[in-house]
Amino acid sequence: AQRVTQPEKLLSVFKGAPVELKCNYSYSGSPELFWYVQYSRQRLQLLLRHISRESIKGFTADLNKGETSFHLKKPFAQEEDSAMYYCALMVDSNYQLIWGAGTKLIIKP
Amino acid sequence: DGGITQSPKYLFRKEGQNVTLSCEQNLNHDAMYWYRQDPGQGLRLIYYSQIVNDFQKGDIAEGYSVSREKKESFPLTVTSAQKNPTAFYLCASSMGQGWGEQYFGPGTRLTVT
Numbered sequence A: 001a002q003r004v005t006q007p008e009k010l011l012s013v014f015k016g017a018p019v020e021l022k023c024n025y026s027y028s029g030s031p032e033l034f035w036y037v038q039y040s041r042q043r044l045q046l047l048l049r050h051i052s053r054e055s056i057k058g059f060t061a062d063l064n065k066g067e068t069s070f071h072l073k074k075p076f077a078q079e080e081d082s083a084m085y086y087c088a089l090m091v092d093s094n095y096q097l098i099w100g101a102g103t104k105l106i107i108k109p
Numbered sequence B: 001d002g003g004i005t006q007s008p009k010y011l012f013r014k015e016g017q018n019v020t021l022s023c024e025q026n027l028n029h030d031a032m033y034w035y036r037q038d039p040g041q042g043l044r045l046i047y048y049s050q051i052v053n054d055f056q057k058g059d060i061a062e063g064y065s066v067s068r069e070k071k072e073s074f075p076l077t078v079t080s081a082q083k084n085p086t087a088f089y090l091c092a093s094s095m096g097q098g099w100g101e102q103y104f105g106p107g108t109r110l111t112v113t
Helices: none
Strands: A003-004 A010-014 A020-022 A025-026 A032-039 A045-047 A073-075 A083-090 A097-101 A101-107 B004-007 B010-013 B019-025 B031-037 B046-053 B056-058 B064-066 B076-078 B087-094 B108-112
Touching: A003 A083, A003 A097, A003 B046, A010 A020, A045 B004, A097 B004, A097 B031, B004 B087, B019 B087, B046 B064, B056 B064
Parallel strands: A010 A101, B010 B108
Antiparallel strands: A003 A025, A020 A073, A032 A045, A032 A083, A083 A097, A083 A101, B004 B019, B019 B076, B031 B046, B031 B087, B046 B056, B064 B076, B087 B108
């Protein structure tokens, strides 16, 4: 069965420190993965997708098919990065998104 | 303000009553979705619609119903058959099937007592 696992419910780091939010997936097909973010009092929105291979707000994520992971990384965390982050997997049978439970990231000053 | 609107923001109902949550979009998107979000869990898909007058059950459709009579609108009815209806409900839309970027509404928090 398809599954997305975000092992950390909460991650707290100091400003300027590196950040890594973990995402592991279980899927037998060709995965397409996304990171969504929800800032305080804002809507859930797309942060980045693996096929675009771009850096958004300093964040990058690399798909590792061998480890079935799609971890989100940023070398130097900023206070405005504090938010809820969700990893999502698109399944190609019906193009629906399977969501992880989310990680709350807190950046301490 | 364009995008997706959901109303109301908070909704309270007595057990046994059906309740309809509104979702409207002006993005000209073909696909629309309803998700349920419970504490500590990811979003779970209730229903989705790829085109007007057509919709499909998601993973947790039991106790819910939808309609898609207009491209802009995708209302969700939480029926009395839904055993645990108290939750946060999110509506989303995307350009079409296969578009991973979904645009979300602000959500409706439903409390049933």
